[in-house]
Amino acid sequence: MDLGFKTLALSALLSSSLGLSPAAFAQAPTQQTPADQQAVPDAPAPQAPSSLKGLGPLTPGIGSPSTTPASSTSTDVPQQAPSTQPPPSQTRDVQTTPPDNMTPEDIGSKLVVNTTYVEVPVTVKDSKGKPVAGLTWRDFKVYENDTWEPLKIFTVDPAPLSIAFVIDQSLTSDVMAKVNDSLSAFQGALSPYDEVAIFSYNNGPREWTGFTGAQGNRVPAVLALAKSVGRDDLVPVNSGPFAGCAITKNGGCVDSNPTVTQGGSTGDPAFITIPKEIHTLNDAILKAAKELSTRPQGRRRIIYVISDGKEYGSKATYKDVLHYLQANKIAVYGTAVGDSARWGEGYISRLHLPFTMYDNRLYGYVTATGGVLDSEGSLNGIEKSYAKITEEARNQYTLVYASHEPLIDGKYRKIEVRVNRPGVDVIAKKGYYPSGQDYQR
Template identity: 45%
Template sequence: MVFGKGSSGGQRVGRVAAAGLAGVMGCVAMAAGWAQTPQQQVPNAPAPQALPQLNTLTPVSQLPDAPPAAPAADGQAAVPNALPVAQAPVEAPETHPDDGAPPDTSMKDLPILHVNVQFVQVPFTVKDSKGRLVPGLTWRDVRVYENGLRQQMRFFSSDPLPLSVALVIDQGVTQDTMEKINDSLTALRGAFSPYDEVSVFTYSSGDPTKQTDFTAAQSARLGVILDRSKASGRDALMPLGGPLASAGTINNRDIDPNFNRTSQNGIQLNPPKEYHTLNDAILAAGQETTKAGRDRRRIVYVISDGKEYGSKTSERQLIKYLQTNNIQVYSTLVGDSSVPGLGFLDRVHLPMTMRDDELPRICAATGGQTDPEFRLRGIENSFAKITEEVRTQYTVGYYTHESPFNESKRRIEIRVLRPGLTIISEDGYYPNARDSRPAPVTPSAAP
């Protein structure tokens, strides 16, 4: 190519065009190389999980074994059968006492639904006119009433239950009475069965002392604990008071200092006030029995002269706690309180004085009994007598119709359709949510 005067400028333009053409060709070559290189895959975002179908939940149960997989056809892999659908539990047939057959146990492998209900169990004792125990009663002979309304009986049993006994020993009695108690404790273990358990509490004028937790009733440990629970008792005080106990004072000075003495011939003229914390001891023993299972009878057994003064727990509070937790109190009354006729004035209680008649009222309110014994042989026999009465108790159960929000006391009355019989049971109870449980299944349940 030939240029004229402007040949130098034309040469520069040609060089620029050539450089631009070379750049374009380079870009085309790079694009061709990228086209031959495979592209990197970018992972997708995780898919959202679908909510489970809540209406397909079934009770947790053991599924039956799946049938064997069907044989494969045409060389294809065998496909296991689908799991069977859980079936709804079949209700067991209601058992009536007239059937006489034991409950059906073929449904034991099915799921069990536990529902807390207000089911009330009431133990009671039946005696004849001579004080003898009456056996052989059936559910047809018994009626149960709550707050004056007859209840439909759902449970009746005369079978003995194992006992959980909290033994309370009064160490604040006089020396002669304490000696009788010490000698009688060796016969206590023979009154219980190998299925029973016993804990021991002692008290005097202060807080009660727990000697042992629940232990086997016929174990060697209980014998050692009973030996350790023996005490010497207290001295019998004979106070002398009245207008002749002092010669008087003038300007806070004794007229005759030889007359006003704290003791005379070994007799204490102004003895200190006695403290017998009976209520606190029964409360501590009752709290111990709440640890026992529901299939055991909760008993507080007291050996005392029945005197009460100085406890932090009142009689009303104690009875409410015992009736709320289904605890019965039995007692062997010893000392002067056990002699007929000596305590007939105890019903007239003066303020700020000691009570001698509180223990029988506590026993009666909880469905227990009191056995007054003055001699050593009588105290020993009372152990076997009381345990026999506990083992021969009847038990009835029913569903209460009272509102669970009603926390007031509910009166209970047991009637037997036979003349001349005495029924001993608690006079009522307070609802307790901790003891709400299903009704026991028994072939003797009434329809």
């Protein structure tokens, strides 16, 4: 109800009760309010939102650079004077310069820690030739160039194999027949995670198939094609129609063409014709190693050779092939057959006489790269060696350390692995050449 309407009603009521006219009541002085009682002001009128024009640019996290507040249109709220104090310092770090425009590849090339990681697969056997299991990283010590290297990675997990299977077709016919019959058992020694490529050599290497799944249908078909009849043993002769001087007269050689007959026109009955044997083992291992070096990291690279180990007539030298193997982390395993598998003769064949054929060059590759060489003479033994060697190659102790040597120097680095167990045989590679595959970022 309005305040004026209440005043008129109250004056009419008092005039009627006191006998006063309304005009007299209107002339009566009004009652003063106490001095301490203040009039209640009206609420401020609604204000329209102030415009943002004139405030300047807005910076995220800072706001407008203007420190002067907008003036209020209400007369009821006292207007504050502009502050003369500087704004408080910001506690949040603000980037003032833009970052470099880099792709993820650029970032990876800028944040680099070059470390030469060296992987050393190790096989440990007891005095009976059986693998020793249950060893931990505390049982191993690795020395590179006579300097102890702490282990960075140690694992006993089985690794998938990339096997380059090399068949010697220069074997004698009787030994070659055993090898041909055993090839059907080779696929049974492989797991579904393995892959295999098949090579052979006689007078030069040959690749039958590139790397394919170990349990695929291609493997037995290619192994059947890789069978050979072998060769027959040849013996030196110094008489008869195959001798250097087929016809003699008074101790001399009868020949109208002295340049053809060995020993000249006079002849020499003591001259022995030695048949030449071609065994291109170096070339075959090098060809298999080149194909094997393209396999991805994480797979164990193996060259498996079934041969008598003889070497003669290769274009590649043993030193160059071994350098390539040690630079690409390739181990050579083998099954020795023929003369190299006989007791006693197998050890003698490892020796080499100057200017003669190498009777067992395969043994040098195996020992230098950390592989295993098994000697078998029977068909059953050859078949069992496939499963035995592939199992040992798959289940090894893998040691990884960071080399203290310079990143790239191209020098050979000697490796020695020691095991804190008495009476065990430690099989590991003797050394390596550094390559770009060992560098980790």
